[in-house]
Amino acid sequence: MTSDVQLATRPADVSARDRVDAAKNLVVSFVLNGKPLSVAVAPTELLADTLREGLGLTGTKVACGTGDCGTCTAILDGEAVRSCLMLTAMVAGKTVETIEGLAGESDIHPIQQAFIDTGAVQCGYCTPGMILAAKALLDENPKPSADDIKEAISGNLCRCTGYTKIIEAIDKVANAVA
Amino acid sequence: MEKLDIVGQSKQRVDALVKVTGQAKYSADLRRPDMLIAKALFAKYPHAIIKSIDVSKAEKLDGVAAVMTAKDLPGRNGYGILVPDKPVIAERKTKYEGDPVAIVAAVNLDTAEKAIALIEVVYEPLHAYDDPREAMKDDAVKIHEQHPAAEKGNILCVLKLDRGDVDKAFAEADIVIENDYETPMVDHAYLEPDIAIAELDSTTGGLILTSAGQAVYATKRCLAPVFGLPQSKVRVVAPVIGGGFGGKEDSTLDVCAVAGVLALKTRRPVYFELTRAEVFRTTGKRHASYIKHRLAANRDGKIVAIDVQTILDKGAYVSMGGTKAPLHGVTMRTLVYAGGTYAIPNARARAYSVFTNHPYSCAFRGFGAPQVQFAVECQIDELAHRIGMDPVAVRTLNMLKDGDMTITGQIMKESRGLGLGECIQKVTQRIKWDQPIDHGKGPVRRGKGFGAFIYGTGIPLAFEGSSAFANLELDGTLNVAVSSTEMGQGIATTVAQLAAQTFGVKYESVDVVFSDTGRSPDSGPTVGSRSAVMVGNAVAEACRQLRSRLLEVAGKQFFQADPSTLTIKDGLVYVEGRPENAEKVATIAARAFVSQVPLSVIGTWFPPQPTFNSADGQGEPYHAYGFGAHAVEIEVDTETGVINVLRSVLACDVGKAINPAIVEGQMEGGAAQAVGYGLMEEPIMAAGVMQNTGFHNYMIPTTKDLPDLESVIVEHSNELGPYGAKGIGEPPLIAGAPAIRNAIYDAIGVKINIIPLTPRRVLEAIRQQAGQAR
Numbered sequence: 001m002t003s004d005v006q007l008a009t010r011p012a013d014v015s016a017r018d019r020v021d022a023a024k025n026l027v028v029s030f031v032l033n034g035k036p037l038s039v040a041v042a043p044t045e046l047l048a049d050t051l052r053e054g055l056g057l058t059g060t061k062v063a064c065g066t067g068d069c070g071t072c073t074a075i076l077d078g079e080a081v082r083s084c085l086m087l088t089a090m091v092a093g094k095t096v097e098t099i100e101g102l103a104g105e106s107d108i109h110p111i112q113q114a115f116i117d118t119g120a121v122q123c124g125y126c127t128p129g130m131i132l133a134a135k136a137l138l139d140e141n142p143k144p145s146a147d148d149i150k151e152a153i154s155g156n157l158c159r160c161t162g163y164t165k166i167i168e169a170i171d172k173v174a175n176a177v178a
Numbered sequence: 179m180e181k182l183d184i185v186g187q188s189k190q191r192v193d194a195l196v197k198v199t200g201q202a203k204y205s206a207d208l209r210r211p212d213m214l215i216a217k218a219l220f221a222k223y224p225h226a227i228i229k230s231i232d233v234s235k236a237e238k239l240d241g242v243a244a245v246m247t248a249k250d251l252p253g254r255n256g257y258g259i260l261v262p263d264k265p266v267i268a269e270r271k272t273k274y275e276g277d278p279v280a281i282v283a284a285v286n287l288d289t290a291e292k293a294i295a296l297i298e299v300v301y302e303p304l305h306a307y308d309d310p311r312e313a314m315k316d317d318a319v320k321i322h323e324q325h326p327a328a329e330k331g332n333i334l335c336v337l338k339l340d341r342g343d344v345d346k347a348f349a350e351a352d353i354v355i356e357n358d359y360e361t362p363m364v365d366h367a368y369l370e371p372d373i374a375i376a377e378l379d380s381t382t383g384g385l386i387l388t389s390a391g392q393a394v395y396a397t398k399r400c401l402a403p404v405f406g407l408p409q410s411k412v413r414v415v416a417p418v419i420g421g422g423f424g425g426k427e428d429s430t431l432d433v434c435a436v437a438g439v440l441a442l443k444t445r446r447p448v449y450f451e452l453t454r455a456e457v458f459r460t461t462g463k464r465h466a467s468y469i470k471h472r473l474a475a476n477r478d479g480k481i482v483a484i485d486v487q488t489i490l491d492k493g494a495y496v497s498m499g500g501t502k503a504p505l506h507g508v509t510m511r512t513l514v515y516a517g518g519t520y521a522i523p524n525a526r527a528r529a530y531s532v533f534t535n536h537p538y539s540c541a542f543r544g545f546g547a548p549q550v551q552f553a554v555e556c557q558i559d560e561l562a563h564r565i566g567m568d569p570v571a572v573r574t575l576n577m578l579k580d581g582d583m584t585i586t587g588q589i590m591k592e593s594r595g596l597g598l599g600e601c602i603q604k605v606t607q608r609i610k611w612d613q614p615i616d617h618g619k620g621p622v623r624r625g626k627g628f629g630a631f632i633y634g635t636g637i638p639l640a641f642e643g644s645s646a647f648a649n650l651e652l653d654g655t656l657n658v659a660v661s662s663t664e665m666g667q668g669i670a671t672t673v674a675q676l677a678a679q680t681f682g683v684k685y686e687s688v689d690v691v692f693s694d695t696g697r698s699p700d701s702g703p704t705v706g707s708r709s710a711v712m713v714g715n716a717v718a719e720a721c722r723q724l725r726s727r728l729l730e731v732a733g734k735q736f737f738q739a740d741p742s743t744l745t746i747k748d749g750l751v752y753v754e755g756r757p758e759n760a761e762k763v764a765t766i767a768a769r770a771f772v773s774q775v776p777l778s779v780i781g782t783w784f785p786p787q788p789t790f791n792s793a794d795g796q797g798e799p800y801h802a803y804g805f806g807a808h809a810v811e812i813e814v815d816t817e818t819g820v821i822n823v824l825r826s827v828l829a830c831d832v833g834k835a836i837n838p839a840i841v842e843g844q845m846e847g848g849a850a851q852a853v854g855y856g857l858m859e860e861p862i863m864a865a866g867v868m869q870n871t872g873f874h875n876y877m878i879p880t881t882k883d884l885p886d887l888e889s890v891i892v893e894h895s896n897e898l899g900p901y902g903a904k905g906i907g908e909p910p911l912i913a914g915a916p917a918i919r920n921a922i923y924d925a926i927g928v929k930i931n932i933i934p935l936t937p938r939r940v941l942e943a944i945r946q947q948a949g950q951a952r
Contacts, residue, residue, distance in 0.1 A: 058200070066874065124666065150882060
């Protein structure tokens with residue numbers, strides 16, 4: 001078995017700005033949105049930064065940087081996590097899902113559709129994290145109660161909606177899945 | 179009447195798909211590797227003399243492109259929406275902890291942070307003012323040694339409203355109710371932090387600013403002098419915004435000013451993002467208020483007079499607090515709404531706006547109305563209890579009706595929409611107001627509470643009005659451009675629906691460009707619950723012009739018919755009643771194009787000129803008002819002081835819901851923020867330093883803090899609104915906090931006049947009352 005974390009022979013040249021960052025001398029391998037991937041990162045690099053800056057997946061938001069708001073939610077081996085509090089090195093050998101991985105080639109995910117249909121989207125900054133928290137819940141518990149839904153997204157802040165339509169959207173998906 | 183098939187429908191938001199898939203590009207997502215990263219060194223002391231600044235070590239650090247202090251600025255060191263009193267970089271003095279003392283641009287964030295740490299500043303700290311009642315005293319240290327607008331000492335302005343004979347009315351009244359109320363500063367807590375990208379415009383030699391801001395034209399006008407550039411050379415673009423709530427009318431100026439001067443200095447693109455702690459410490463807040471409210475009434479429940487004194491915590495700068503005419507801001511609203519939504523013949527109100535060393539108080543959903551209407555709604559509840567009348571009945575008895583006059587002397591007209599009575603009726607029915615509630619017997623008690631509100635649509639400034647651009651494309655699609663920003667409230671969708679309905683194409687055939695001074699005419703700022711009405715009317719006007727031009731061509735060149743007999747629907751033109759003989763809009767547009775008929779038009783709309791005299795508070799500041807009623811059921815744990823909101827039923831008269839789902843979204847969001855305002859949110863300030871600067875100690879409502887938020891849309895048409903609409907962005911916040919406070923009284927008979935009603939405050943009040951009873 002080979003390790004999913006390796007020291008790179010030379011720092012990966014990601015961008016001009018990154019050249020003066022700490023050396024990206026760590027290669028981390030993981031599965032991102034269904035595809036195996038290796039990225040060169042600094043040992044201290046946060047998963048949110050790797051996703052947003054290294055990989056250009058800006059659907060993951062960072063609104064607080066302290067793990068309080070949930071906008072940076074990603075799914076790690078089936079569990080909703082805060083990508084702003086995790087080192088990229090910690091996901092070695094694991095499976096990561098971001099909002100960009102949810103939609104299929106021709107269809108968006110039922111949770112995404114439900115958020116549109118119920119009017120659960122306003123400014124949209126919480127939306128990717130909220131949808132991922134909902135997906136992690138429904139993958140684990142396809143028939144959640146209203147309290148289960150409230151609990152699952154209680155760490156995801158939304159300042160626009162009062163959560164009413166978000167809860168309705170998640171409930172709608174749960175009840176549609178026979 | 180025209181049958182509406184697009185307006186009034188909950189059409190899918192134009193931005194919904196990109197937002198659920200993570201493809202929507204916010205300001206932070208537009209950062210490129212070639213951009214320098216900016217950081218600011220904010221004031222260590224909120225009120226201090228700056229003795230010296232040494233930036234030499236920072237300048238020598240490898241990777242630093244520029245370090246700037248006040249002496250390095252290219253233009254005026256001052257800006258502000260109303261008064262240019264906020265420095266880009268503090269020079270001699272700091273006035274709050276958000277004043278930058280020096281700013282840095284470097285190749286990456288790490289280097290910028292290191293450079294900031296190397297800057298040495300020597301301060302002489304001064305007494306920092308947390309309480310405007312202390313700062314307004316004669317012997318207080320002047321926070322602004324010289325201020326362009328301040329009246330006296332730290333008092334920025336005193337505005338007055340006088341109507342009728344207040345002293346006589348109080349002397350003759352059966353009942354006088356007198357109480358002091360306090361409401362807190364509140365952070366907007368938009369999830370997207372403040373961000374600006376500044377780049378040189380290679381075409382004009384000026385600047386392009388990309389920032390999450392609510393007022394792109396105002397930003398350009400405020401900041402051009404800071405950059406030493408003509409306004410024509412500053413282009414401001416706001417991508418989709420992650421929430422604003424009034425705050426990003428001002429905070430965008432702070433980040434744009436810093437990024438802009440650094441871009442001019444370095445000749446390179448600059449990216450500047452505030453951390454969440456910096457957003458809390460440095461950006462604007464809701465005005466905290468200290469209100470003395472006296473209300474006189476007769477035994478039959480009729481209010482005869484009010485006498486209100488409001489002291490507002492202005493924070494360090496004018497921002498949207500406003501001064502005397504013509505620069506009306508939040509202060510003026512505390513006069514307009516001092517009597518709430520009731521017909522009161524005699525009124526005296528005084529509003530003091532006082533500088534402190536707090537973050538500048540700015541626009542925030544409700545703009546002064548939530549503060550004074552909290553007091554009014556508590557007062558009227560107490561009146562009801564004193565005379566043994568139902569609190570809702572007292573409100574219905576006193577509410578403004580057709581022909582009644584407000585305390586500013588404006589006559590209310592049903593033709594502009596007066597739906598409060600229906601809102602009250604719908605809410606009381608739904609929450610079963612007339613049925614007694616089981617208050618409970620154990621430590622947990624239950625209660626019901628009620629609040630009502632009024633809120634004017636638009637901004638009561640002389641320039642109020644909008645322009646919009648519409649361009650009919652030759653394939654029959656329609657482009658509309660407005661300078662309003664899309665911050666979640668749904669203006670792009672609302673505008674698309676209004677355009678499609680008015681012109682006659684499918685909703686899907688309209689695309690809306692928003693918030694770019696290079697691509698949109700000036701539609702005014704995205705504030706004041708104004709956009710659906712002001713901008714909506716301008717868009718509708720543009721579409722009417724296009725429609726009549728197209729029908730003219732169709733009548734002459736296609737149908738040989740009088741244009742007034744033709745119609746356009748779903749992209750087809752035909753003689754009314756004969757859709758089988760239709761021509762496509764595209765076909766007629768192509769003919770119009772080669773017939774020298776202009777297909778690009780500007781639509782404009784201005785409401786009746788707002789008037790308001792800040793010496794006596796009289797005038798007609800708004801053409802129309804929105805109304806609403808809010809009832810809650812709550813639980814009080816008398817052992818912990820914890821309040822749990824069990825039900826929230828809010829009805830708002832919106833004139834016409836152009837998109838009901840969007841209107842409900844505004845109502846639910848406003849109701850949620852009302853729970854935060856009433857129960858949870860309060861910056862803790864210690865000598866000007868904010869102590870709770872994260873979402874873990876500045877708590878906003880989560881799913882666990884809110885019930886299912888019930889909304890009822892009421893539509894009393896505004897004859898001047900597009901399809902009858904009135905503003906709905908801000909109003910839903912206003913009456914929730916007093917409704918909760920009144921419900922606590924109903925539950926346990928304890929009267930608390932300070933919000934937020936935190937467990938500690940509730941427990942203290944319970945114990946105090948128990949102590950008095952013994």
